[in-house]
Amino acid sequence: MKVALFGATGMLGSGTLIECLGHPDVHEVVSVVRRPSQSSHPRLREIIHDDFLDFAPIASSFTDCDACLFCLGVSSAGMSEEAYRHVTVGVALAAATTLLEASSQITLCFISGMGTDSSEKGRVMWARVKGEAENRLCELPFGAVWLFRPGYVQPVKGVRSRTRLYNALYAVVGPLYPVLRRAMPASVTTTEKVGLALIRAAREGAPRQILENRDINELAEAERHVLG
Numbered sequence: 193m194k195v196a197l198f199g200a201t202g203m204l205g206s207g208t209l210i211e212c213l214g215h216p217d218v219h220e221v222v223s224v225v226r227r228p229s230q231s232s233h234p235r236l237r238e239i240i241h242d243d244f245l246d247f248a249p250i251a252s253s254f255t256d257c258d259a260c261l262f263c264l265g266v267s268s269a270g271m272s273e274e275a276y277r278h279v280t281v282g283v284a285l286a287a288a289t290t291l292l293e294a295s296s297q298i299t300l301c302f303i304s305g306m307g308t309d310s311s312e313k314g315r316v317m318w319a320r321v322k323g324e325a326e327n328r329l330c331e332l333p334f335g336a337v338w339l340f341r342p343g344y345v346q347p348v349k350g351v352r353s354r355t356r357l358y359n360a361l362y363a364v365v366g367p368l369y370p371v372l373r374r375a376m377p378a379s380v381t382t383t384e385k386v387g388l389a390l391i392r393a394a395r396e397g398a399p400r401q402i403l404e405n406r407d408i409n410e411l412a413e414a415e416r417h418v419l420g
Contacts, residue, residue, distance in 0.1 A: 207383025
């Protein structure tokens with residue numbers, strides 16, 4: 193499986209990259225980043241690209257891609273709705289358009305978030321905009337679109353957030369994760385599980401289009417079983 197990955201320098205994207213490079217069914221990862229990730233692997237092709245609203249110059253890199261794992265995202269904190277939409281919807285649609293031109297039957301796995309508002313009419317700004325992004329992507333002629341809505345994600349395998357405050361939070365919560373997992377199985381997951389679930393959905397499909405934390409964890413466990 194040839195995979196296009198967006199967001200590999202972020203927490204979820206870097207966790208997903210680890211799982212892709214360690215997976216026997218992923219023979220190539222085309223990772224699009226604004227700055228080098230410092231990752232090196234025989235199956236990794238990293239593309240440095242500045243304009244995330246125009247991917248046409250690198251379209252040929254996506255030829256014959258089987259799936260796109262879209263893990264790119266920013267916090268809405270301090271952003272206007274217009275600015276957040278520009279990044280969240282604009283970048284996703286720009287990538288989607290180019291991907292479809294290069295590989296018409298490609299599968300899209302899109303990382304959204306728990307609480308995303310599919311109606312686009314709710315009071316929470318980020319949720320409306322994420323819902324808009326999901327809805328616009330689902331209107332496009334992908335082979336399949338799987339929408340991932342993780343809640344709390346604990347970084348593992350050395351993965352770190354680019355936000356210092358979040359890293360402090362994860363350091364505190366990390367030892368408590370086993371307790372959270374038992375107490376709130378539908379609300380917590382890990383970067384490893386998200387990565388495995390993305391690969392599973394890209395290759396085998398999923399039981400439903402919108403995948404909440406419980407679905408993500410179940411897909412990840414199914415993939416672990418296959419891997420042995």
